[in-house]
Amino acid sequence: MAIRSVQPISTLDLPELAPYRTMRLQAEHRRQRIFVAEGEKVVRRLIESDLGVVSVLLPTQWLEALRPLLERRPENLPVYTADKPVLEQLTGYSMYQGLLAIGRVPAMPTLAEVLAATSPPRLLVALDELANAENLGAVVRNCVAFGTQALLVGETCSSPYLRRAVRGSMGTVFRLPVIETDSLVAALAQLRAAGVRSVAAHPLANRCPLAQTQLAGDCCLVLGNEGHGLSPAVLAACDACAAIPMAAGVDSLNVGSAAAVFLYETCRQRGRM
Secondary structure (H helix, E strand, O other), X not given: OOOXXXXXXXXXXXXXXXXXXXXXXXXXXXXXOEEEEEOHHHHHHHHXXXXXXXXXXXXXXXXXXXXXXXXXXXXXXXXXXXOHHXXXXXXXXXXXXXXXXXEEOOOOOOHHHHHHHOOOOOEEEEEOOOOOHHHHHHHHHHHHHOOOOXXXXXXOOOXXXXXXXXXXXXXXXXXXXXXXXXXXXXXXXHHHHXXXXXXXXXXXXXXXXXXXXXXXXXXXXXXXXXXXXXXXHHHHHOOEEEEOOOOOOOOXXXXXXXXXXXXXXXXXXXXOO
């Protein structure tokens, strides 16, 4: 499939470029079910993925390097080229690479579909009240690195398709099934009914050190907000709590770091590390 068009631009005023001009208006992008990919690795991984791509906007010198990938896309893909100063008007800061693309948020599976499509021992991660997009992206990247089969995003959590979350995940979100729940408490109850144990990452669970927590069977690791952790309702919906032992005077880790530790321990118990 050939690239539909390559159009050099010197202004951002074209109607087709509206998703780039509104890249900070996350609510509008969420309504349209689109997202921004930023940076060479993230844009490349989007183009290589099965997700839909609306368009690509890049510095002229990157066109030939990406042309083979672009021409393998199933869409007749519009590509816009511009000098970096024009692209930097979009982000408001100096861009080292200057590559951008608009992708389509994929249709999200239901929890029942994920459970039916995966085999034991299942490994899922659930997020409650996580607001920081960079931290969310780090959690996603760790999920993919350790073989998580799906990510449950609670109703109070930011979307992993926010621009900074996509960038923080380094595009690994394109490989991770995401379930947006209307009620994380109800989703955890559904997991319990299916025999999947929910384990809360809870820094006050002093009597439940992580290494002594059973993680070898089907489980969902539940992570909360960096400031106050899990909401009381979500914590009560979990089957067990576990804490990472830490030196005196340190009460918690960044949620991305905590996710990596919990996921590593889960994989270790399953003989994968």
